[in-house]
Amino acid sequence: MTIATEQAQQETFEADWVAWHDRHETARAAEHGFLAVTGLHWLTEEPTRFDDAPGAWSTGSDGPVVELDDGESLLVDGVTVTGRHAFGPIAERGGIVAAFGDAVVEVAKRGGSDIIRPRHPDNPLRTHYRxxxxxxxxxxxxxxxxxxxxxxxxxxxxxxxxxxxxxxxxxxxxxxxxxxxxxxxxxxxxxxxxxxxxxxxxxxxxxxxxxxxxxxxxxxxxxxxxxxxxxxxxxxxxxxxxxxxxxxxxxxxxxxxxxxxxxxxxxxxxxxxx
Known part of the structure; x- marks a missing residue:
């Protein structure tokens, strides 16, 4: 292989890498990507409110459950839900995303436990990411x-x-x-x-x-x-x-x-x- 050929192959390799890494960075900094996560909340049987998501959250035989007060709602699979909403049992490493305003809440199971992770686009970790x-x-x-x-x-x-x-x-x-x-x-x-x-x-x-x-x-x-x-x-x-x-x-x-x-x-x- 000539030096010119090796150089051309390296240049192609570099260009492909740059294009790939740009796509990866764009996905990482997406408005609801993990840089937007504002909290990691482990659910228990006791309904609990968190500062960064609407409703009181708990888990049990119905899987994760949210109790929404008057004036609170979530958009789940394109449907607006109010009051009590049971998400159903969630598989390990599975999850559901519910929206509210410009934010979302990830409802998931990790390590055998149900969790929620709200994601806000204005989270400083995301807005300051360079x-x-x-x-x-x-x-x-x-x-x-x-x-x-x-x-x-x-x-x-x-x-x-x-x-x-x-x-x-x-x-x-x-x-x-x-x-x-x-x-x-x-x-x-x-x-x-x-x-x-x-x-x-x-x-x-x-x-x-x-x-x-x-x-x-x-x-x-x-x-x-x-x-x-x-x-x-x-x-x-x-x-x-x-x-x-x-x-x-x-x-x-x-x-x-x-x-x-x-x-x-x-x-x-x-x-x-x-």
Whole structure:
């Protein structure tokens, strides 16, 4: 390969990365994205009011329930609700979004408990957000790898950014790869798109130039031969890197790499300021 060809490929790689990261930043700063979250409220059987959402909230056999006073309402699935409204049981990592004014409230289940997280577009964390620093994109961090499935998927329990909470994910296998000639592997979980995967990991940069607790890497569905590409330039921060109102999963112990992955998103200014 000529120097000119290598340079052209790097320029294309950089342009693709910039376009991807711009889309990612736009989604992160959306008016009802996680930067807009103003509170994390754990529901109990006792109806409780919170400053950042209408109604008194509780949970029980009907799932999350809100009791709205006169003059209060929520828009749920396009329908205005008043008085008492039961959302029904919510699946783990599932959720419903209800709107009020220019804000919304996320009604969800995390770690086996029902929660609400109001999201207000004028939250200072969102309005003051100026973007996340990242390492310059370098094609050498797009690493070929091989997906090795387990005989059968395994349930993997991981800790969370909130003390005392755990998450359970289904792991279909591991990805194996090399960095500077040294074999590495990551346990991977099922991704949101059919056949896709994702990995939670830390490395030698964690707590130094990148967020200490975790980063996440999306991985496209493996080829028929198990081949995958690990593009570490697209390793991103989870919400807990920005806000205390997140309950993000931490990596399994085997995904704490000793090598420095000098690629992807770095410590956000919001975390550095705290």
């Amino acid at each position: 973007g996340t620093p990242a390492y310059a994109p370098d094609a050498r961090w797009a690493v070929p790898a091989r997906f090795v499935p387990f005989d059968r998927p395994r349930e993997v329990t991981v800790d969370a950014a909130v003390e005392g909470l755990q998450h359970v994910y289904e792991a279909p296998g591991v990805v194996e790869f090399e960095l500077d000639g040294v074999p590495q592997r990551l346990t991977v979980f099922n991704g949101s798109a059919p056949g896709s995967l994702f990995a939670l990991f830390t490395d030698a940069t964690s707590g130094v130039t990148t967020y200490a607790a975790n980063r996440s890497l999306e991985i496209a569905a493996p080829g028929a031969d198990g081949s995958v590409l690990l593009d570490f330039t697209r390793a991103v921060n989870l919400p807990c890197a920005y806000t205390e109102f997140a309950i993000c999963p931490l990596p399994p112990s085997e995904n704490r790499l000793a090598v420095a992955i000098e690629a992807g998103e770095r410590i956000p200014a919001e975390r550095s300021a705290r």
